[in-house]
Amino acid sequence: MGDEFVILSLAPLLIGICAAVACALPGNFLLLRRQALIGDAISHVVLPGIVVAFLVTGRIAAWPMMLGAACAALVAVLLIETIRRLGRVDAGTAMGVIFTSMFAAGVLLLEQSDTSSVHLDVEHALYGNLESLIWLDATGWSSLLDPRALAGLPPELPRMALTLLAVSVAIRIFWRPLKLATFDEGFARTLGIPVQVLSLGLVVTAAIAAVAAFDAVGSIIVIAMFICPPAAARMMTNRLSAQICWSVAFATLSAILGYVLAGYGPLWLGGTDAVSAAGMIATVSGLILAGVAVIGPHRTA
Amino acid sequence: MLLDALLLQIGYNATLVTLGSAALGLAAGATGTFLFLRKRSLVADAVSHATLPGLALAFMLMVALGGDGRNLAGLMAGSALSAWIGLLSVSWLTRRTRLAEDAAIGAVLSVFFGFGIVLLTVVQTLSAGRQAGLESFLLGSTAGMLFSDAILIAAGGLLVLASALALRRPLLMVAFDPGFAETQGIDIHRMDLAIMTLVMAITVVGLKVVGLILIVALLIIPAATARFWSNRADRVVLLAGLFGGLSGYIGAAISATAPGLPTGPIIVLTGFAVFTASLLLAPGRGVLSAALRHRSHQRQVHLRQGLLALAQDQPVYEALTRRLLRRNGLQRADGVPTSEGHSRAAAALRDETRWQALRSSAHLSELSARDDGLTLILDVLTPDQIAELDRRIATAPGTA
Numbered sequence: 001m002g003d004e005f006v007i008l009s010l011a012p013l014l015i016g017i018c019a020a021v022a023c024a025l026p027g028n029f030l031l032l033r034r035q036a037l038i039g040d041a042i043s044h045v046v047l048p049g050i051v052v053a054f055l056v057t058g059r060i061a062a063w064p065m066m067l068g069a070a071c072a073a074l075v076a077v078l079l080i081e082t083i084r085r086l087g088r089v090d091a092g093t094a095m096g097v098i099f100t101s102m103f104a105a106g107v108l109l110l111e112q113s114d115t116s117s118v119h120l121d122v123e124h125a126l127y128g129n130l131e132s133l134i135w136l137d138a139t140g141w142s143s144l145l146d147p148r149a150l151a152g153l154p155p156e157l158p159r160m161a162l163t164l165l166a167v168s169v170a171i172r173i174f175w176r177p178l179k180l181a182t183f184d185e186g187f188a189r190t191l192g193i194p195v196q197v198l199s200l201g202l203v204v205t206a207a208i209a210a211v212a213a214f215d216a217v218g219s220i221i222v223i224a225m226f227i228c229p230p231a232a233a234r235m236m237t238n239r240l241s242a243q244i245c246w247s248v249a250f251a252t253l254s255a256i257l258g259y260v261l262a263g264y265g266p267l268w269l270g271g272t273d274a275v276s277a278a279g280m281i282a283t284v285s286g287l288i289l290a291g292v293a294v295i296g297p298h299r300t301a
Numbered sequence: 302m303l304l305d306a307l308l309l310q311i312g313y314n315a316t317l318v319t320l321g322s323a324a325l326g327l328a329a330g331a332t333g334t335f336l337f338l339r340k341r342s343l344v345a346d347a348v349s350h351a352t353l354p355g356l357a358l359a360f361m362l363m364v365a366l367g368g369d370g371r372n373l374a375g376l377m378a379g380s381a382l383s384a385w386i387g388l389l390s391v392s393w394l395t396r397r398t399r400l401a402e403d404a405a406i407g408a409v410l411s412v413f414f415g416f417g418i419v420l421l422t423v424v425q426t427l428s429a430g431r432q433a434g435l436e437s438f439l440l441g442s443t444a445g446m447l448f449s450d451a452i453l454i455a456a457g458g459l460l461v462l463a464s465a466l467a468l469r470r471p472l473l474m475v476a477f478d479p480g481f482a483e484t485q486g487i488d489i490h491r492m493d494l495a496i497m498t499l500v501m502a503i504t505v506v507g508l509k510v511v512g513l514i515l516i517v518a519l520l521i522i523p524a525a526t527a528r529f530w531s532n533r534a535d536r537v538v539l540l541a542g543l544f545g546g547l548s549g550y551i552g553a554a555i556s557a558t559a560p561g562l563p564t565g566p567i568i569v570l571t572g573f574a575v576f577t578a579s580l581l582l583a584p585g586r587g588v589l590s591a592a593l594r595h596r597s598h599q600r601q602v603h604l605r606q607g608l609l610a611l612a613q614d615q616p617v618y619e620a621l622t623r624r625l626l627r628r629n630g631l632q633r634a635d636g637v638p639t640s641e642g643h644s645r646a647a648a649a650l651r652d653e654t655r656w657q658a659l660r661s662s663a664h665l666s667e668l669s670a671r672d673d674g675l676t677l678i679l680d681v682l683t684p685d686q687i688a689e690l691d692r693r694i695a696t697a698p699g700t701a
Binding site for chain 1: 337340341342343345346394397398399400401403404406407408410411412413414415416417418419421422423426436439440514515517518521522524525528529561562563565566567569570572573576580586588
């Protein structure tokens with residue numbers, strides 16, 4: 001673990017872990033509420049939001065893009081609900097209609113606008129570029145105590161850490177009502193818990209996590225982390241608090257193992273170039289899920 | 302320009318793409334209907350994303366064997382294989398673990414896609430000259446479509462369509478009433494697998510034109526659109542094929558008219574435009590028609606209540622009711638009923654009295670469920686039943 005590791009790998013590794021955990025946390029509740037595919041839908045619809053934000057501001061800047069993505073997510077949720085109610089279409093179909101159409105609109109906008117001068121394309125949106133988030137100002141482990149070097153950290157890291165903090169705090173604050181509403185919505189309603197507001201709040205939290213993670217690591221990690229670690233954790237235990245702990249552990253493990261395998265795996269196999277870290281993190285989370293599905297103590301009930 | 306494109310007058314390649322897309326849309330729309338009616342639309346999303354690893358592996362295998370990695374048939378075979386594995390994984394996770402189907406879909410979709418991306422980055426590092434731009438399969442690319450590709454796509458699409466139509470009876474039975482289908486000796490699990498196999502075939506066929514991320518739209522949107530226009534399953538299948546084929550044809554034609562109009566997204570957006578128009582305008586289930594129906598029902602209720610008030614010499618204060626009575630020539634501006642108003646009010650009151658009598662009648666009272674406040678009793682009962690009611694009204698004390 002030398003100085004090279006600090007410069008090249010520390011920041012992407014931490015960003016990957018923060019993104020994975022920030023998505024896995026709300027993912028637990030979405031999974032239990034049978035809304036697991038919301039993460040999938042959100043990660044598709046943010047594309048038009050980001051492109052519109054770029055067209056409006058004319059540059060690649062994090063905050064307008066996150067705002068645009070969040071707006072797009074909100075628009076998508078509203079459209080899905082509208083179609084579901086007005087057209088009496090089932091939820092899965094309404095979701096499928098909206099997210100594919102919005103994604104198609106995003107691709108069209110991207111093709112129509114002049115983005116050749118900036119780094120904005122569909123591939124980047126899908127699998128991000130975790131590997132490029134290196135910490136150029138670092139010289140070694142001692143840089144962690146050097147304020148000047150710390151100022152040169154990739155801005156994605158503090159942003160992702162902040163997002164993780166916000167998501168954790170929100171879940172901690174609303175823990176009891178969220179738990180009640182997730183397992184027994186009718187009972188929660190009789191206790192006077194605003195179930196609808198809570199449900200929307202959960203979707204918004206998920207959207208915030210997805211949009212922040214999307215900016216740093218691309219949408220494929222977002223979808224995988226919303227579902228795989230919570231699904232694996234669900235098969236480890238019957239207690240919600242334990243499930244959350246397991247999912248955090250699985251998400252962290254996927255991020256670390258995936259990043260290391262992507263960066264060093266090909267070298268061990270005699271190759272010369274690293275493979276996509278985002279793809280590898282998703283793959284590892286899938287392997288964990290597959291393993292738990294075969295031997296997990298609570299895989300059936 | 303668009304007209305030329307629609308008439309297939311702007312070049313060989315554009316014509317190939319347009320006809321291929323139309324065949325694809327037709328097949329995808331009709332096949333997607335079975336999936337839609339079974340309420341499992343999003344399984345197709347998992348299947349289509351699961352094609353990516355197979356696509357990359359097929360490319361690598363073909364290059365390793367010394368062939369051209371871009372051979373469309375070979376890529377299709379590879380992607381079909383990995384889509385099949387993805388499909389089995391969804392099915393296994395749903396049946397053998399406690400995970401719900403949506404979680405299984407999401408897990409398979411993201412993991413297979415992620416693994417596919419890993420393999421894509423491996424492909425990119427292979428001998429640079431042979432980079433096939435496999436990324437073009439993510440969103441489709443019709444720029445360099447060959448005649449053989451178009452034939453493959455059209456023939457594949459029509460083959461899937463024929464299989465779907467041949468299996469339509471058991472498929473529809475399973476979609477509408479799985480319990481009944483089982484009593485008829487239909488293996489539900491096998492039928493579900495059959496639908497999914499067809500979906501997988503469509504996905505593989507559509508990779509080149511629409512790309513694996515958006516192909517699911519071609520399966521879902523036409524079926525959801527067709528559902529607005531008919532309540533009969535076989536018509537929904539036909540209409541979905543029609544809408545899908547139209548979206549493919551028009552979308553491909555539009556995209557051929559100018560640069561920067563990618564075929565796949567334009568086809569999807571064309572389909573979405575048809576969907577939105579149907580959602581608003583379709584007779585019966587459309588929003589506009591529902592709103593009109595609601596308005597007309599509301600007016601009927603107001604008119605009826607107004608007439609009953611007139612019959613009992615009560616003043617009418619409600620604004621809409623007064624306006625309706627006046628406009629229909631039943632009441633003058635000063636609130637006095639016209640002669641037609643008198644006769645229609647009497648008729649309304651007679652109808653109401655008969656309904657009341659019906660409710661207390663021993664052998665007719667079950668028909669009172671038909672009384673929604675608007676249905677005329679003349680439409681429910683036979684003349685001799687009405688005569689019997691009238692006799693009861695005449696003999697009963699205290700009624701008009």
